[in-house]
Amino acid sequence: MSPELVFQTHLNEIFVVRVAGNVLGQECLGSLCYAVSRFATLKLVVVLAHTNCGAVTEAVDIYLQPSRYMDMATAFSLRCIEDQILVAVRVAALTVESVYGLRATKWPGFRAALLELAVVLNAAWSAYCLRQELRHHFPDLEVVFGDYDLLSGHVRLPLSMPGEITEEEQGLFIPPESAEGFRQLACRICNGELIRSLFVHSCPRPAQGKLPKYQWNRLFDR
Numbered sequence: 070m071s072p073e074l075v076f077q078t079h080l081n082e083i084f085v086v087r088v089a090g091n092v093l094g095q096e097c098l099g100s101l102c103y104a105v106s107r108f109a110t111l112k113l114v115v116v117l118a119h120t121n122c123g124a125v126t127e128a129v130d131i132y133l134q135p136s137r138y139m140d141m142a143t144a145f146s147l148r149c150i151e152d153q154i155l156v157a158v159r160v161a162a163l164t165v166e167s168v169y170g171l172r173a174t175k176w177p178g179f180r181a182a183l184l185e186l187a188v189v190l191n192a193a194w195s196a197y198c199l200r201q202e203l204r205h206h207f208p209d210l211e212v213v214f215g216d217y218d219l220l221s222g223h224v225r226l227p228l229s230m231p232g233e234i235t236e237e238e239q240g241l242f243i244p245p246e247s248a249e250g251f252r253q254l255a256c257r258i259c260n261g262e263l264i265r266s267l268f269v270h271s272c273p274r275p276a277q278g279k280l281p282k283y284q285w286n287r288l289f290d291r
C-alpha cells in the first residue's frame with residue numbers, strides 16, 4: 070500500500086513513517102515530532118491502517134489461541150508490537166460479545182469480525198494517543214485515522230458491504246476523545262452490515278448517529 074497513491078499526492082509531498090500494525094513507539098513519535106516541527110506546511114497527521122493487516126491478524130490469532138503468545142515471548146521487538154494491538158483486539162471481542170452475545174465467539178465469522186474491528190480500533194487508538202502526545206506542543210495540528218480497504222481501494226470505516234460503501238463512511242475520521250467514545254465507535258462498526266454479514270442471525274437495527282468525519286480533501290486541492 071502506497072500512501073502517495075492512496076491520497077493521490079506527488080512523491081515527497083507527504084512525510085511517511087511506516088510501522089507494522091500502526092503502533093506508537095518512541096522512535097515513531099520522534100520521527101513525527103521531527104516532521105511536524107521541521108515542515109511548516111504539515112497540517113495533518115494520518116494514522117492509516119489497512120484491511121487484512123498481518124500484524125493485527127497475528128494479534129487476533131494470539132487472542133484466539135493464547136498458546137501462540139509463547140512463540141513470541143522471547144522476541145521482544147515483535148512482542149512490543151503485538152502487545153499494543155492486543156488492546157484493540159480485546160475491545161473488539163468485548164464489543165462483539167456485548168452486541169451479539171457470548172455465542173458469537175463460537176460462530177465461524179468471529180475471527181474475521183475481530184480482524185475488521187481491531188484494524189480500525191487500533192488505528193483510532195494510535196491516532197488518539199498521538200493526539201495526546203502532540204497536543205501540548207502543536208495545538209493546531211489535527212490527528213485523524215483511516216482504514217484503507219485493499220479490495221475496494223477506499224479509505225473507509227468497515228460499515229457497509231463492498232459495493233455499497235456510502236459517502237459518509239469514506240474518508241478520514243477524528244479519533245474518539247474518551248473510553249465512551251471508543252465504545253460507541255466499536256459498537257457502531259460492530260452493528261454495521263459488514264460485520265453483521267459475517268454472522269448468521271437477526272438483530273434489531275440500532276439508531277445511527279453521525280460520525281465526526283475529517284474533510285481531508287481540501288488539503289490536497291491544487
Ligand SMILES: [Zn+2]
Pocket residue numbers: 089090119121122123124125
Ligand atoms: Zn499491516
